Amino acid sequence: MKPLLQVSNLNAWYGESHVLHGVDMTVGEGETITILGRNGVGKTTTLRTIMGIIRERKGEIRFDGKDMLSVPLHRTAHVGLGFVPEERGIFSTLTVEENLMLPPVVADGGMSIREIYDLFPNLEERRSSPGTKLSGGEQQMLAIARILRTGVRLLVLDEPTEGLAPVIVQRIGEVLKKLKERGMTVLLVEQNFRFASRIADRFYLMDHGRMVADFPVAELPARMDKLHKVLGV
Amino acid sequence: MTMIFGIPLQAFLGQLLIGLINGSFYALLSLGLAVIFGLLRVINFAHGAQYMLGAFAAMLLLQYFGINYWFALVLAPVIVGLFGALIERTLLSRLYKLDHLYGLLFTFGLALTIEGTFRYLYGAAGQPYSVPPALAGGTNLGFMFLPIYRGWVVVVSLIACIGTWLLIEKTKLGSYLRAATENPVLVQAFGVNVPMLLTLTYGLGAALAAFAGVLAAPVYQVSPLMGSNIIIVVFAVVVVGGMGSIMGAILTGYMLGIAEGLTKVFYPEASNIVIFVIMAIVLLIRPAGLFGRDA
Numbered sequence: 001m002k003p004l005l006q007v008s009n010l011n012a013w014y015g016e017s018h019v020l021h022g023v024d025m026t027v028g029e030g031e032t033i034t035i036l037g038r039n040g041v042g043k044t045t046t047l048r049t050i051m052g053i054i055r056e057r058k059g060e061i062r063f064d065g066k067d068m069l070s071v072p073l074h075r076t077a078h079v080g081l082g083f084v085p086e087e088r089g090i091f092s093t094l095t096v097e098e099n100l101m102l103p104p105v106v107a108d109g110g111m112s113i114r115e116i117y118d119l120f121p122n123l124e125e126r127r128s129s130p131g132t133k134l135s136g137g138e139q140q141m142l143a144i145a146r147i148l149r150t151g152v153r154l155l156v157l158d159e160p161t162e163g164l165a166p167v168i169v170q171r172i173g174e175v176l177k178k179l180k181e182r183g184m185t186v187l188l189v190e191q192n193f194r195f196a197s198r199i200a201d202r203f204y205l206m207d208h209g210r211m212v213a214d215f216p217v218a219e220l221p222a223r224m225d226k227l228h229k230v231l232g233v
Numbered sequence: 234m235t236m237i238f239g240i241p242l243q244a245f246l247g248q249l250l251i252g253l254i255n256g257s258f259y260a261l262l263s264l265g266l267a268v269i270f271g272l273l274r275v276i277n278f279a280h281g282a283q284y285m286l287g288a289f290a291a292m293l294l295l296q297y298f299g300i301n302y303w304f305a306l307v308l309a310p311v312i313v314g315l316f317g318a319l320i321e322r323t324l325l326s327r328l329y330k331l332d333h334l335y336g337l338l339f340t341f342g343l344a345l346t347i348e349g350t351f352r353y354l355y356g357a358a359g360q361p362y363s364v365p366p367a368l369a370g371g372t373n374l375g376f377m378f379l380p381i382y383r384g385w386v387v388v389v390s391l392i393a394c395i396g397t398w399l400l401i402e403k404t405k406l407g408s409y410l411r412a413a414t415e416n417p418v419l420v421q422a423f424g425v426n427v428p429m430l431l432t433l434t435y436g437l438g439a440a441l442a443a444f445a446g447v448l449a450a451p452v453y454q455v456s457p458l459m460g461s462n463i464i465i466v467v468f469a470v471v472v473v474g475g476m477g478s479i480m481g482a483i484l485t486g487y488m489l490g491i492a493e494g495l496t497k498v499f500y501p502e503a504s505n506i507v508i509f510v511i512m513a514i515v516l517l518i519r520p521a522g523l524f525g526r527d528a
Contacts, residue, residue, distance in 0.1 A: 053418055092415065093412075
């Protein structure tokens with residue numbers, strides 16, 4: 001499989017504190033990858049560093065062969081990376097539809113607004129309410145939906161199921177499966193094993209700012225006990 | 234003679250009109266301040282200087298190039314807006330990573346430099362700028378005499394305020410602006426050139442101030458200190474309205490202009506301080522301002 005995203009020996013800092021200590025990972029075109037790990041091991045930092053939000057970084061990030069370290073933050077999306085942050089980042093002064101239309105379209109192949117509304121009928125119903133008046137689940141749908149319009153090739157998701165009801169989690173799972181069928185590459189951080197095992201092709205286990213294991217979904221059952229111990233869940 | 238609350242109606246309406254005119258300038262200026270503060274988190278102390286530059290640009294365009302009021306009304310804001318954009322890009326943008334206080338100090342220094350330079354070149358005394366012929370004279374409304382130019386100022390300021398509000402609330406560019414006000418990093422990660430947006434916003438704010446300056450040139454005189462005279466009041470307006478609220482800045486501008494005008498009728502001695510008294514009361518009761526959201 002052709003690698004879409006290649007990260008080698010990635011280090012990152014928050015001011016004085018050194019958070020990533022040489023992260024290595026590869027995400028193949030069309031793959032869905034989940035990063036597992038306890039709180040505070042650097043999962044979110046990895047995503048934010050790949051996106052270019054954290055600029056104090058060293059090492060190598062290549063997207064489709066292109067060096068990403070020299071790309072300014074506002075060009076990251078144009079190269080093909082779309083971000084759904086942990087806090088969702090729905091704008092309260094924008095309506096649902098304005099939130100949806102906010103990220104610029106960077107390439108062909110994104111969903112049309114019609115397709116998005118068919119996929120998320122709730123959003124169409126509430127298109128003119130302020131974005132943050134939606135329920136938590138709806139806000140998460142909106143956060144994902146607005147990236148789907150843009151035509152990015154890699155969807156970077158930070159804990160999409162956090163704090164959501166099981167029925168919503170299932171719905172998000174369905175959406176991600178649908179995206180995968182369309183050939184979207186997905187990189188996500190997730191604490192919810194069951195959810196992750198249904199959609200991921202491969203897992204990375206992270207500890208102390210680096211990747212300590214890498215295995216396909218088929219090996220997940222055999223590793224379950226060990227993972228429970230490592231993750232403390 | 235008709236009386237209202239023991240005051241001649243003509244005096245009452247006359248001061249109401251003056252209040253509305255002052256309110257128009259307060260609204261235009263505090264609107265620009267609110268837009269700049271909302272996105273850049275900079276308290277733009279140079280706003281008064283940019284207003285003064287607008288008036289001077291109109292006067293100099295007329296003196297040296299024979300460019301009349303109508304063209305100046307467009308050209309002066311463009312010139313001052315470009316100057317603002319240049320300042321933001323080359324100087325102010327270097328300070329965003331530091332405490333907000335540095336932005337304030339920088340713009341304060343900039344204001345003093347600009348005003349000092351103009352005082353050196355043109356002296357402290359005001360210079361007249363005539364009302365354009367088409368707007369000269371007045372009309373008798375029956376109950377009072379209305380100078381046409383003053384009516385024009387009120388109407389065109391209102392249009393500019395509503396236009397700016399529509400730009401921010403109803404357009405795509407405005408949605409970028411509002412979103413970047415809430416979370417600039419995420420908007421940038423979505424592929425919007427936020428640094429450019431900041432430059433544009435500062436330029437737009439400066440242009441609005443200059444527009445107010447051109448409007449003011451025939452009403453007040455064109456003087457290097459015209460900006461520092463009005464800006465303190467405008468800051469009070471922004472504080473009363475609530476930092477960063479666009480509609481709040483507009484409404485508060487008109488409200489306080491009228492409050493000031495009416496105070497002149499009923500208790501003239503207090504007219505210079507009434508806005509600051511209102512500010513103090515609002516700060517005590519609602520520190521976030523009348524239209525501000527609690528931080």
